[in-house]
Amino acid sequence: MDERRILETAMLAGEIMSASGAESYRVEDTMNRILHTADAKSAEAFAVVTGVFATLETENEVVTRVKRIAHRDINLAKIAEVNEISRLYCQKQISLETAYDRLQHFTVRSYSKAIHNLAILLLVLSFSFLLGGGVQEGVLASINGVLLIGALVLVDRAQVTPFLRTLFASTVIAFGASFLKSFMMKDAVLDNVIIASMMPLVPGTAITTAIRDTLNGDYMSGGSRALESIVIAVSIALGVGAGLWLWRALP
Amino acid sequence: MILQVLGAFLVGIAGSIILNAPKKVLPYAAMVSATGWFAYLQFEHVLSVSMSTFYAGLFIALFSHIVARIVKVPVTLFLVTGFLPLVPGAGMYALVFAFIQGDMVQANLAFRLVLEVAGMIALSIFVVDSIFRILFRPSSGEFTKP
Structure with a gap:
């Protein structure tokens, strides 16, 4: 169950970053880092401008998620924020639940x-x-x-x-x-x-x-x-x- | 000259706000733009436009990477605003202007200059990115990439 949550966290991070105009390698890198915290046989993330994909293989199942990114705009603050959350999570300074929660609910103070x-x-x-x-x-x-x-x-x-x-x-x-x-x-x-x-x-x-x-x-x-x-x-x-x-x- | 560098400083601030950059990076972005443009103006005295762009670009990219590691934010934030003054807007304008006047010789020259400058911007980002990638190859499990 934990593995699925990790996959969802990675997908969410990737989706926000891609939709905010981050470089693909950065999106993949962030997703992979989150995925590799899981206890899995294999994990792979793939990102292009218009979508993100991630798959996670555990002992008894393979889970894959696909997310199409329809709307994109440039928001460097969001990229920085996701970067920060995933960095904290990968250094084990915050728990998976906190990371997922923060990814779902963070609001970037954009300029008016x-x-x-x-x-x-x-x-x-x-x-x-x-x-x-x-x-x-x-x-x-x-x-x-x-x-x-x-x-x-x-x-x-x-x-x-x-x-x-x-x-x-x-x-x-x-x-x-x-x-x-x-x-x-x-x-x-x-x-x-x-x-x-x-x-x-x-x-x-x-x-x-x-x-x-x-x-x-x-x-x-x-x-x-x-x-x-x-x-x-x-x-x-x-x-x-x-x-x-x-x-x-x-x- | 001071006015030009001040202009570049403000470009850094305004550019970051337009791109929705977090507030804490504004002073750094302004610093990168201003010093980058100052460097370009110095190179321009002795070198051609495209070579000055290349050297100033190297400087901006290097500075951006260092600052990004200090502030711990993606390096793109500084690269975009830092390179904004170097973008060949003037060349593009010269190209269009010559085209409208029907002066194909000038238009060709301007077009070549735009391509050269754009290429030099790309090249300088390439070079510095590659250096940092080799120097700071992330070890496993450690989050080092800004």
Whole structure:
């Protein structure tokens, strides 16, 4: 009976980590560590981007669990929390029941929507400085950041695909930046404002995870994440292009 | 220059919040981003863009791995925000801009630069990851991987 509970704990840990955007090797590693605390003949965990699998063979039975992961988003706090729980459990600092319970019930204090949006604004502004912008670029980038947040709120309400979401948002920022420049500050550097405002759309986690998964030989996860980041990058480029073109096409 | 490094510092904080990183890592993530960007700016004086990216990337990845082991959180938290300033956003923009202008020569150059920089980012993460994997091969039953 205990073995089944261990399997469930491992599955739950794997599911949360996969759904929060962790690298596949990390998911498998965490699951395997939990599974190996069981008194079993063999234990194996397998994780890809879209699902986790685990099997545990004891003296008289073989138990296998499959969990499809339909919805994914990026939440590094959840990954860190699961990591912490499984580390404590594997070092025998907490019992299996406690670990299972904590996995089921932990709530990560995520940042509120307002803080999240403020962070997007801050990211745009700080990128403007990072890329060598001055006061004028900073002001324009901040206003453009507000436009970006507005665009993101709008598309998130419409629930479109990631490709369309990025395409729309980057069209808005490219058009908005050109508009703001010609009406407010004619001698601001347009490049700086546009590059700074497209930074929140860049798929940083997908890129990093793709690299690390590929290095580890998880070509399925690495490949799909690489494709994901390429698709997003292309949609940013297309959107910026469309925005600039629209601005020029205006009389 | 100070303003640029300060910008990178804030990028670390804002980036971590967007990715829902736990609060305790914010100062470390900011530190990794700021020092990484400072390193890049120094390399850029003497080296090409892609080589500076590679060396700065090595530095960021190394620093991230060390900090992740100290704070005991997954290293991804620091890698993502640390590498954010190095992402070839400017190159991508230059590519699109040249494309719209119909300047294929410039577009080709920009495209090559984007690929080079992206490749260098990947390579630097590869190198440092491999080093740490060899040095800190987890012994059985012990949870060492951050």
